[in-house]
Amino acid sequence: MSKNKLISVEQAVDYIKDGMTVMIGGFLGVGSPNKIIDALVKKGVKDLTLIANDTAFPEVAIGKLIVNKQIKKVIASHIGTNKETGRQMTEGETEVELIPQGTLAERIRAAGAGLGGILTPTGIGTVVEEGKRKIEIDGKEYLLELPLKADIALIKGAKVDKNGNVYYRNSARNFNPIMAMAADLVIVEAEEIVEIGEIDPNEVITPGIFVDYIVRGDE
Amino acid sequence: MSKNKLISVEQAVDYIKDGMTVMIGGFLGVGSPNKIIDALVKKGVKDLTLIANDTAFPEVAIGKLIVNKQIKKVIASHIGTNKETGRQMTEGETEVELIPQGTLAERIRAAGAGLGGILTPTGIGTVVEEGKRKIEIDGKEYLLELPLKADIALIKGAKVDKNGNVYYRNSARNFNPIMAMAADLVIVEAEEIVEIGEIDPNEVITPGIFVDYIVRGDE
Amino acid sequence: MDKQRAREIIAKRVAKELKDGDVVNLGIGLPTMVANYIPDGIDIILQSENGFIGLGPVSKSGEEDKDLINAGGQPVTIKPGGAFFDSATSFAIIRGGHVDATVLGALQVDEKGNLANWMIPGKMVPGMGGAMDLVVGAKKVIIAMEHTAKGKPKILKECTLPLTAAGQVNLIITEMAVIEVTERGLVLKELGPEATIEDVKANTEADLIIADDLKKMEI
Amino acid sequence: MDKQRAREIIAKRVAKELKDGDVVNLGIGLPTMVANYIPDGIDIILQSENGFIGLGPVSKSGEEDKDLINAGGQPVTIKPGGAFFDSATSFAIIRGGHVDATVLGALQVDEKGNLANWMIPGKMVPGMGGAMDLVVGAKKVIIAMEHTAKGKPKILKECTLPLTAAGQVNLIITEMAVIEVTERGLVLKELGPEATIEDVKANTEADLIIADDLKKMEI
Numbered sequence: 001m002s003k004n005k006l007i008s009v010e011q012a013v014d015y016i017k018d019g020m021t022v023m024i025g026g027f028l029g030v031g032s033p034n035k036i037i038d039a040l041v042k043k044g045v046k047d048l049t050l051i052a053n054d055t056a057f058p059e060v061a062i063g064k065l066i067v068n069k070q071i072k073k074v075i076a077s078h079i080g081t082n083k084e085t086g087r088q089m090t091e092g093e094t095e096v097e098l099i100p101q102g103t104l105a106e107r108i109r110a111a112g113a114g115l116g117g118i119l120t121p122t123g124i125g126t127v128v129e130e131g132k133r134k135i136e137i138d139g140k141e142y143l144l145e146l147p148l149k150a151d152i153a154l155i156k157g158a159k160v161d162k163n164g165n166v167y168y169r170n171s172a173r174n175f176n177p178i179m180a181m182a183a184d185l186v187i188v189e190a191e192e193i194v195e196i197g198e199i200d201p202n203e204v205i206t207p208g209i210f211v212d213y214i215v216r217g218d219e
Numbered sequence: 220m221s222k223n224k225l226i227s228v229e230q231a232v233d234y235i236k237d238g239m240t241v242m243i244g245g246f247l248g249v250g251s252p253n254k255i256i257d258a259l260v261k262k263g264v265k266d267l268t269l270i271a272n273d274t275a276f277p278e279v280a281i282g283k284l285i286v287n288k289q290i291k292k293v294i295a296s297h298i299g300t301n302k303e304t305g306r307q308m309t310e311g312e313t314e315v316e317l318i319p320q321g322t323l324a325e326r327i328r329a330a331g332a333g334l335g336g337i338l339t340p341t342g343i344g345t346v347v348e349e350g351k352r353k354i355e356i357d358g359k360e361y362l363l364e365l366p367l368k369a370d371i372a373l374i375k376g377a378k379v380d381k382n383g384n385v386y387y388r389n390s391a392r393n394f395n396p397i398m399a400m401a402a403d404l405v406i407v408e409a410e411e412i413v414e415i416g417e418i419d420p421n422e423v424i425t426p427g428i429f430v431d432y433i434v435r436g437d438e
Numbered sequence: 439m440d441k442q443r444a445r446e447i448i449a450k451r452v453a454k455e456l457k458d459g460d461v462v463n464l465g466i467g468l469p470t471m472v473a474n475y476i477p478d479g480i481d482i483i484l485q486s487e488n489g490f491i492g493l494g495p496v497s498k499s500g501e502e503d504k505d506l507i508n509a510g511g512q513p514v515t516i517k518p519g520g521a522f523f524d525s526a527t528s529f530a531i532i533r534g535g536h537v538d539a540t541v542l543g544a545l546q547v548d549e550k551g552n553l554a555n556w557m558i559p560g561k562m563v564p565g566m567g568g569a570m571d572l573v574v575g576a577k578k579v580i581i582a583m584e585h586t587a588k589g590k591p592k593i594l595k596e597c598t599l600p601l602t603a604a605g606q607v608n609l610i611i612t613e614m615a616v617i618e619v620t621e622r623g624l625v626l627k628e629l630g631p632e633a634t635i636e637d638v639k640a641n642t643e644a645d646l647i648i649a650d651d652l653k654k655m656e657i
Numbered sequence: 658m659d660k661q662r663a664r665e666i667i668a669k670r671v672a673k674e675l676k677d678g679d680v681v682n683l684g685i686g687l688p689t690m691v692a693n694y695i696p697d698g699i700d701i702i703l704q705s706e707n708g709f710i711g712l713g714p715v716s717k718s719g720e721e722d723k724d725l726i727n728a729g730g731q732p733v734t735i736k737p738g739g740a741f742f743d744s745a746t747s748f749a750i751i752r753g754g755h756v757d758a759t760v761l762g763a764l765q766v767d768e769k770g771n772l773a774n775w776m777i778p779g780k781m782v783p784g785m786g787g788a789m790d791l792v793v794g795a796k797k798v799i800i801a802m803e804h805t806a807k808g809k810p811k812i813l814k815e816c817t818l819p820l821t822a823a824g825q826v827n828l829i830i831t832e833m834a835v836i837e838v839t840e841r842g843l844v845l846k847e848l849g850p851e852a853t854i855e856d857v858k859a860n861t862e863a864d865l866i867i868a869d870d871l872k873k874m875e876i
Contacts, residue, residue: 080564299783
């Protein structure tokens with residue numbers, strides 16, 4: 001517990017290279033690491049594969065990366081709130097892979113949890129089946145869905161201690177805790193940074209062992 | 220949120236019938252619902268299938284159900300601390316199915332999460348493989364492990380509000396939260412019962428929607 | 439019938455399907471209106487798939503919480519006794535059968551209980567979000583929609599748009615009818631306040647079985 | 658060599674394998690002793706599979722917390738900056754590759770890195786507990802054991818007891834030797850303070866490759 005995890009937003013963005021696969025927490029912008037995203041936009045890192053629940057709105061959070069054409073491929077459950085994502089998809093500029101939200105969450109969790117995959121009933125009888133193995137158990141069909149990993153996860157916490165333990169607030173939690181387990185490098189943007197011991201070990205949501213670096217957020 | 224979930228320990232035990240499958244939280248007795256277990260021992264409900272991490276010690280928690288010969292089958296990861304379980308297994312009195320602890324946890328979670336199964340690398344190349352489907356993904360073998368459900372889950376919380384929201388303390392959490400999701404009926408023994416609103420919604424570990432009944436514990 | 443009046447009839451009628459203590463997920467749009475018509479004495483618990491139960495009304499202007507939105511992105515409140523969780527847990531709740539009912543809109547629904555509500559190829563591809571998991575996982579799937587779209591039937595012999603899920607719909611509620619999906623086919627159970635059997639048949643492509651106890655909708 | 662002295666040598670040598678910031682899971686018994694010999698300036702984070710990170714020393718008499726034990730059932734403490742979680746998360750951490758090293762005892766270990774440490778058919782069947790997951794999931798698997806049992810080799814050409822896992826062991830540390838498991842076979846890297854190559858060979862059934870840079874163990 002000796003490493004100093006605190007870095008600047010510029011240092012954080014230096015870890016993100018062209019072509020990497022990046023998970024970003026948030027749901028329609030709530031719970032996204034906006035300061036890091038803004039720095040990414042400023043730096044113009046490109047050809048990223050983005051894994052996120054949605055692409056927010058054109059002027060909000062993850063949406064800005066879309067508008068700025070930094071994303072080569074989007075893996076998400078929903079893009080309907082950001083018309084630019086749809087336009088880029090339709091015109092063949094950006095590849096979009098749509099995944100049911102529960103399957104997206106479970107695939108990310110599977111990667112973090114060392115599972116080879118999970119069987120879900122979701123998507124059976126729909127286009128989501130395409131290209132996937134179906135496995136029958138007790139007469140019921142399931143889709144075999146594979147783990148989804150990233151090079152980097154960018155997450156956002158309300159309160160983060162210097163050990164990297166994260167406490168989320170309200171619905172800003174969403175995909176952040178599972179993404180924190182499924183990437184090679186994890187950077188958390190902290191609304192508030194506190195001393196070790198200030199978050200009760202019973203109330204830690206993401207244990208500090210998952211967090212490599214902490215960036216001080218704006219709020 | 221209108222139902223009164225508070226019942227007596229006698230009422231709780233009335234839900235548990237001979238031959239049922241019962242999950243009980245706890246790890247070597249820590250985090251087990253002792254008051255309910257004691258009432259079960261007193262009532263002598265029998266032929267139960269028990270799903271638990273371990274069988275504790277002969278005089279402690281779940282161990283008492285073993286000593287009192289109320290269990291037909293044990294599904295656990297470890298029975299070494301309770302010699303009576305081993306004796307009953309060896310002499311053919313009680314069936315014992317041993318499951319790796321992580322697989323046990325994941326199978327219980329899968330049942331609660333509506334998954335048809337999960338793929339784990341744990342147990343490959345061991346006796347745990349026997350009778351299970353192996354699935355290869357990217358050249359690596361995994362065992363397909365199926366969900367594990369129960370008729371009743373008996374869990375223990377440190378603080379429970381009248382809605383059934385549960386807050387666990389320290390390592391007493393263990394299997395309780397996942398068992399609360401994997402049974403048809405869930406009864407929580409509460410060390411402390413508090414009013415609705417006294418547990419911060421961010422600090423609830425088991426949401427009240429999973430809890431059918433609350434029993435006041437002894438501490 | 440005026441659109442607003444039609445939507446009100448639908449929302450009111452759906453509200454009567456919900457039982458005290460039910461955990462319910464309401465889709466965006468018309469389904470969200472259902473919360474306004476829950477009868478006195480009935481308490482339902484709303485689940486919000488972005489990560490909480492105990493969803494309360496939309497926030498008053500000036501009282502918005504930046505960390506608290508519903509799945510449609512509106513600033514909302516949480517009721518006392520609610521709980522927050524991450525997206526994996528949220529969909530464990532949904533897929534695991536812990537949601538008693540979900541109310542969703544539809545583009546098309548058919549005789550087999552197939553539902554299409556997430557895309558129109560070449561036109562609208564917003565993504566399925568949580569809909570596929572909700573329809574597969576909820577114990578009861580209620581479709582709440584206007585009976586026709588631009589005068590054309592939406593209740594078909596067979597959906598032509600890409601499915602959200604196969605064979606999962608239980609009940610269809612429109613301003614003209616309450617229709618149950620059964621193994622025998624679609625059963626017309628109730629007529630809307632201004633509808634006759636002939637009206638419903640004329641506006642429905644699918645075959646309808648008229649219930650022996652066909653009633654007028656009570657709203 | 659006296660048993661106590663042997664165990665101390667092993668624990669001290671294992672301690673030197675651990676790097677600053679490593680997340681480590683120590684098995685019951687001898688492996689637990691390793692925590693007493695971590696070199697100054699090295700901070701390791703101990704994971705306890707019953708549900709926390711930041712495992713601290715055993716509790717002082719009279720200061721035991723009924724809700725806080727290690728996986729062996731001893732009352733223990735948690736260090737500031739630690740965090741509690743449930744059993745599914747605990748094994749997600751283990752199986753997901755988030756534990757840098759695990760130190761475990763063995764009944765037998767062989768040339769292929771196979772490990773047997775959980776049962777002796779007909780004699781000892783305590784259950785595998787978390788061992789199978791730990792051995793499969795930890796990035797580095799270190800076996801810490803006395804070189805022989807009652808004078809008989811434990812490092813074999815091929816394990817005869819039921820395996821805990823196949824091909825997962827990386828390093829074997831005994832009072833006589835440090836042996837690395839490689840694709841070429843077992844490589845003798847270091848000799849214990851009182852051992853010669855001949856001693857080690859005489860007490861090892863498996864073939865040993867002598868490292869070019871064979872060293873004396875520094876403890």
